[in-house]
Amino acid sequence: MPVALPTFGSFDFVAQTKENLPWADLPTLDLSLYSSPSNRTQLAQELISAIHTHGFFYVKNFGVAPEAVDRQFDIGRQFYEQVPLSEKMLYVPPNFTEGGFNGYMPAGRIVVDPNTGLRDKVEVYNIPKFNGDFAQDHPDAVARNLVEIEVFVREIQKKIVEPLLTLVAIALELPEDYLTNMHQYEVKSEDHIRYMKCGKHPMEDNKRLAAWVPGHTDLGSFTLLFRQPVAGLQIADPTTGEWRYVRPQNGMLTVNTCDALQLLTAGYVKSTVHRVVPPPVDQQQVDRLGLLYFSRPHNDVKLATIQDSPLLKREGYIENLFEASGNPVPTMEEWTFAKQKWQRTGYLGPKEASKEVLPGFSEKVYT
Numbered sequence: 001m002p003v004a005l006p007t008f009g010s011f012d013f014v015a016q017t018k019e020n021l022p023w024a025d026l027p028t029l030d031l032s033l034y035s036s037p038s039n040r041t042q043l044a045q046e047l048i049s050a051i052h053t054h055g056f057f058y059v060k061n062f063g064v065a066p067e068a069v070d071r072q073f074d075i076g077r078q079f080y081e082q083v084p085l086s087e088k089m090l091y092v093p094p095n096f097t098e099g100g101f102n103g104y105m106p107a108g109r110i111v112v113d114p115n116t117g118l119r120d121k122v123e124v125y126n127i128p129k130f131n132g133d134f135a136q137d138h139p140d141a142v143a144r145n146l147v148e149i150e151v152f153v154r155e156i157q158k159k160i161v162e163p164l165l166t167l168v169a170i171a172l173e174l175p176e177d178y179l180t181n182m183h184q185y186e187v188k189s190e191d192h193i194r195y196m197k198c199g200k201h202p203m204e205d206n207k208r209l210a211a212w213v214p215g216h217t218d219l220g221s222f223t224l225l226f227r228q229p230v231a232g233l234q235i236a237d238p239t240t241g242e243w244r245y246v247r248p249q250n251g252m253l254t255v256n257t258c259d260a261l262q263l264l265t266a267g268y269v270k271s272t273v274h275r276v277v278p279p280p281v282d283q284q285q286v287d288r289l290g291l292l293y294f295s296r297p298h299n300d301v302k303l304a305t306i307q308d309s310p311l312l313k314r315e316g317y318i319e320n321l322f323e324a325s326g327n328p329v330p331t332m333e334e335w336t337f338a339k340q341k342w343q344r345t346g347y348l349g350p351k352e353a354s355k356e357v358l359p360g361f362s363e364k365v366y367t
């Protein structure tokens with residue numbers, strides 16, 4: 001009887017690495033405890049400790065069926081296996097050079113090896129909110145699954161994003177809805193779901209490459225990374241700066257807090273630098289398919305330090321970098337497109353490692 005082969009993107013698509021890698025020691029949040037109000041204070045303390053210390057944590061029992069997650073990987077697989085490059089290129093965002101990101105972004109946008117000029121092999125397909133603010137066409141491989149994608153995204157918002165925001169608000173001693181009020185699904189913001197393919201490089205190239213995706217911080221509130229069998233994501237320890245691997249675990253989410261929450265809390269919440277490096281040798285023979293969700297505040301939210309938090313006041317986190325330097329505090333929309341425009345047009349590789357993209361803020365690449 002024929003044995004079904006694991007499909008691209010499934011968790012068993014490639015065996016777990018046998019290499020003894022320097023794993024990051026990150027806490028795990030059990031989100032099933034959120035349903036009990038009596039557990040929320042404890043859970044909020046665990047979360048704030050994680051994002052104050054590491055900026056990264058794992059989440060288990062987040063209430064989304066594993067089959068629904070697997071289906072999303074299958075939709076991503078269909079896109080990358082069935083849509084030819086010539087058709088994918090029709091979906092490059094028209095405002096790409098202004099920082100637009102919804103739709104398809106081809107590989108080869110940055111130089112990952114300045115010595116040889118070797119470029120990245122990272123392809124991205126982003127789908128924005130389904131709240132009516134964003135009109136976007138899709139190739140059939142995506143369009144025929146769009147209803148299911150919307151259901152999935154709305155489930156993520158309700159079951160994961162809103163509980164996490166509520167817990168952060170509790171920990172900051174704010175009204176519980178303080179942060180969810182600036183992350184409402186029906187209000188315009190640049191949240192999106194992403195199917196991301198990191199194409200494999202030849203082993204000879206991997207030996208020379210510091211990273212497949214260079215070190216950076218994410219610009220929004222939370223980034224959710226669904227189970228990923230290929231070890232490749234590394235985070236820079238906020239205290240020591242040492243690179244550590246995020247551990248692949250089935251049924252788990254890896255979540256990081258991002259720039260917007262860092263700015264809103266004057267740095268109390270960390271937006272930690274991370275990158276994607278060549279996988280260990282025993283996983284270098286496969287492409288890597290990622291499923292991510294990016295949560296961001298409404299476009300019109302001003303990224304000023306929250307002055308209503310007794311915790312932030314007590315701990316002395318009262319001014320973010322814009323306030324401290326006397327420069328204008330950007331809105332989320334200004335912040336998003338300033339960072340992303342540089343990613344699309346200014347940053348071409350490690351030689352272009354830093355540039356002032358807003359008055360008082362220089363965007364960087366971390367190697």
Ligand SMILES: [Fe+2]
Binds near residue numbers: 216217218
């Ligand atoms: Fe990232």
